[in-house]
Amino acid sequence: MTKTIVVKIGTSSLTQPETGQLALSTIATLTETLCHLRQQGNRVILVSSGAVGVGCARLGLTERPKAIALKQAVAAVGQGRLMRIYDDLFTTLQQPIAQVLLTRSDLVQRSRYLNVYNTFKELLGLGVIPVVNENDTVAVEELKFGDNDTLSALVASLVEADWLFLLTDVDRLYSADPRSVPDAKPIALVSNIKELAQLQIQTGGQGSQWGTGGMVTKISAARIAIAAGVRTVITQGRFPRNLEKILQGEPLGTHFEPQPEPTSARKRWIAYGLVPTGKLYLDQGAIAAISQAGKSLLAAGIKTLEGEFDTQDAVQLCDTNGNEIARGLVNYSSDELQKICGRHSREIPEILGYVGADTVVHRDNLVLT
Structure with missing residues (x-):
């Protein structure tokens, strides 16, 4: 059966941790996997971070800029390069893609929110894979999504997706950070919102050196998505082929069960679209x-x-x-x-x-x- 699938890949999966340079083999495998899902008749949206990271590498910066104006300039440099790489790889596999850059204000106004929805609907109807990112070059601080985990969840909610995959640098969610707590327990399934609230308290920490996310943002994103009836999975970004395995029922990653009765689209807009x-x-x-x-x-x-x-x-x-x-x-x-x-x-x-x-x-x- 045809599914609508949103895949979010973070900077930590797109880049090599030591250098900040693009991990081309991961991106190529991701491209192949998404094309394969499209060929099976699924509607696919890719939410991709990495513009600032790619811009830093292009300009020879050794760390992610803090000042918003510099970050926006670096994003402008990186976004074009990132899209060129995606376009080259997808074109090789004869898969058309589209660039969709969003700011929070595109979802705040009801008319623009519906306009974004209609654009996605047309693109998916044409068999295109939209490649979505925050429009870092123009977004102002108080109207930023803050991270692409939130953006991907809002997109999944908007298009009423069946699946949201959050690709990250760990294989699943743990009871504590496995890098510092050796006996941290893996969590395979989160089945209700109350569990989510507890998890949000237990997971601290920022993202990687090059990214803005972290586990807290992923759990917040899962909360938004499951309220819209979207099954959400956190899994390792280095192995994009796992997406197909998960869709075939293999027990990989951490799954968040969707709410049985999703909130209405208008109420989701009030809860998560508005600031x-x-x-x-x-x-x-x-x-x-x-x-x-x-x-x-x-x-x-x-x-x-x-x-x-x-x-x-x-x-x-x-x-x-x-x-x-x-x-x-x-x-x-x-x-x-x-x-x-x-x-x-x-x-x-x-x-x-x-x-x-x-x-x-x-x-x-x-x-x-």
Whole structure:
């Protein structure tokens, strides 16, 4: 049966750790594997890091730049070279590819989000393999995905993929870092969100010298993908042929089981596409009402708030310790909410001088995270 497969490869798998130069044999094997999956009738998307790493190697830089302007310049140098290598390899196998560069703002605006969806749909319909990366050259810090793990999960969610493969420098997830803890236990299957939350606490650490990811970003990405009903696998990037083995049922990598009832596309856009601009801190009654009873959020349940936001902006809904419970679109600006938080809905017209919405966040615009 035809599947939609998103494959993300990180800088640590694309480059040689000692030099930062491209690992051409890995890229060639990946290309062959993806072409083979396409020939079997699958729709395939590749999310590829490496532009900054390739740019560094091209310019003779010995470490990844920290300053954003320099990093953007280096990415501009590297992206063209990276695409040329992919194009040469895929063309040899007569597989057309397309470059798709995205920024977070492409997913924030609903119309642009749908436009990106339509572009992917057309490309996949034409039998093209889109090669996706963050548009590092123009992305501003507050509107960056931060890493391609998040980007790949959002793409997988957007196109409603069947599989998301996160190719990394370890063969699977472990209970601790196997490089420093010899008896770390391998984890073959994560079957629910609660397990994910625990894993997120246990996995610290940054990515490699040349990359931005790490296990924490991969688990966050898996959380986004499984909420969209996408089966997610973390596996070793040095052996791209393992993708086909996994699809045939071999027990390789760490699998994250998708949620049986995926969240709607619009709610996924609210939860993960938008960048929240404020926080609302809720009392226990409000938390129970939204998380257990599926109710809307009322002003009476809000203790305090922070940030500046307008009507219909996305905000995080948190407990009093700052732990995020949900996200949603607000019916009031931060200025209005400062006046009415903790007050009963019937008092709102008198306080504000006009009749506003009964709810601060309506349940149709609220998603538990």
